[in-house]
Amino acid sequence: MELTRRDVLGALSAAGVGSVSGCSDLLDEGAPGENPTEADPITDHDVETLVALAEVVYPSSVTEIESFVREYSVARVRDDQSYARGVSETVGRLDDYVAEWHDDSYVDLSASARVDVLEQMTVDTAGPDPDGVAGERIRYYLVNELLYAFYASPTGAGLVGLENPPGHPGGATSYREGPYE
């Protein structure tokens, strides 16, 4: 399946990022730069890291992940500065670990190595905790953020037959309809 800007708006809606028009405004402000600023507390590297994570936590059939994550994440952090600081700080912790064991940054790892790192840091089994140890923060700020964007919107939930998942204002008619597969 191909992710579109409509999917981005659906994901932002589930994440409570303003109105749809407000989302569009946030999306239209362009990409973040190399260094954090007051307007953009996260950097392009932070966004690249989120894309690299999304490529391993989303199903392989999903395409256009990069544009989806870039647009979603940038709008999200522009709406919530404290969340942005959490993302940026957590990307730093992830890169610190990867630098120590792989002498690289997370975005430069192969897909299989990226999964291995998540398992080595016990991100797969960690409970999400914004104030916890590195694995718990990565689960909260990075992995669950991406999973929430995908599966709490019609984009991901629709893959399993739920076109109006909790958190999405998809109307009050779909619940009456029978299965369509």
Next chain:
Amino acid sequence: MSSQPGDDVDRTPAEHADVCIVGAGPSGALIAAELSAAGHDVVVLDAGPRFDPADREGEMENHLRPGNPELLWGMGGERDAYSSSGDRHYPLNASRVKGIGGSTLHWQGMVMRLHEQDFELDSSVGLGADWPISYDDLRPYYAAAEEAFSVAGASDNPFAPPREEPHPLPAFPPSYSDSLFAEACESLGITTHSVGNARNSETTDEAGACVGYGTCKPVCPSGAKYDATRHVDVAEANGARVLDRVPVQRLEHDESGERVTAAVYATPDGTEHRQEAREFVLAAGGVETPRLLLLSESETYPDGLANSSGLVGRYFMDHLFAGVGGRLDERTRQKHVGFITSESHQYYDRPDDSRTAIKLEFLNYAGPAPADIAMGSDNFGDDLLDEIWSAYGNHVAMGALVEQLPREENRVTLDPSRTDDHGNPVPDVVWRLDDRTRATIRRANEIQRSVLEELGAEITWTVGPDSTGPTFHHMGTTRMGADPTESVVDPQLRTHDLSNLTIAGSSVFVTGGAMNPTLTIAALSLKAADHLAARL
């Protein structure tokens, strides 16, 4: 964000007030709206904040995403400290919201009338006690309450008490899974029907129609679900003064002990003020209302205000949840909406004293949502998608509310060993289950199992007598009655002891039935407002 410390709100007392209402939940808000519309000067004092509707999407994500450290609706901490010393722990702070709008901010929004039998339970089948008023006494107020809540409903329920006119809005049509249940129930001779919802099925002047966020409990971001801020807004537009974050510390009375003279409240900076008024209304819920009366002890009333009967805080009741769930070999289309569209009240009225009331519910939100599975899974990528495929989509579940009869030993009292952020003893909820309630839960489970077996479901869980929990309906702690030795308030909802003190809300219920209580809370509040208006 809710209103913050240092805001510019003037929280000094009003110079003149006809009525001072403690609590800005549905009861206090409705009374404030009614009396302010009649031209009376109304002041409402609430312990919690004024929440910004713009923050509701954030509250929704807070609810949907695990690990978020923020408390839902700000409940918890020193302000809301409590004890629970009975046989059963009572999770008090999960069951209420303090703030403008009260617990309707997080409620499910299910609204139905009590049955005629509920008002005469002792005389009809020898259970519990009779109310001092009948269904007919409350009937016009039920209609007015349905209008106030813009209730969406239909008249297809053959077990419902008589009504005079259609619901204000059409019912939400049954869900796909309701149709599966209906077929199984028909085979078993169980009648299903629509259910009243305090959420807009159509757009009204007050709010838009439901857009299906699916998170009704604990937060409706769209405002389609009724909450009491609607009537707070009405009251304020009429000139009422509604103050947030002003917890009332105690009520004071005159020398004779016949009238309340002032509500003493604290502002966020710790300053205490006295709000005087001609009439006072306690509408702070089934726990804080009796607590405030007990905290207001005096030389005249050493056991607490309005407590000459010794029954303030006694007869605490809740409804118990009973449920059975399982999985089918087909897709069941769950989790599209967060509310119920079909029920069966066939087992509501009690045939004799062998059991209490049962209200059966057919859930539209059985099992986990895809995001719930994803955010708790140790799989990623395609393995995660496979896991979600197998875990979402074929669940079914039935719930039930089960009646608990009033028992004097179940009570809200004060715990002198713990204090809140103002140094007041915290409430202690002393609660246990009796054998009759447990037997009724077992009966509800039997019915539920028979329906799921008829559906062909593999039953995977049961919430029975040992695993049941409260459904967060606090009732009975200032019961209504004609006899001052056996009740706290009279049929006009005025305390027997103090002539200008009214109590509104579920604490005045004599018995609790098994219907969600808020429509009855609203009806009683409108009745109380009529009596207050007549005295003012």
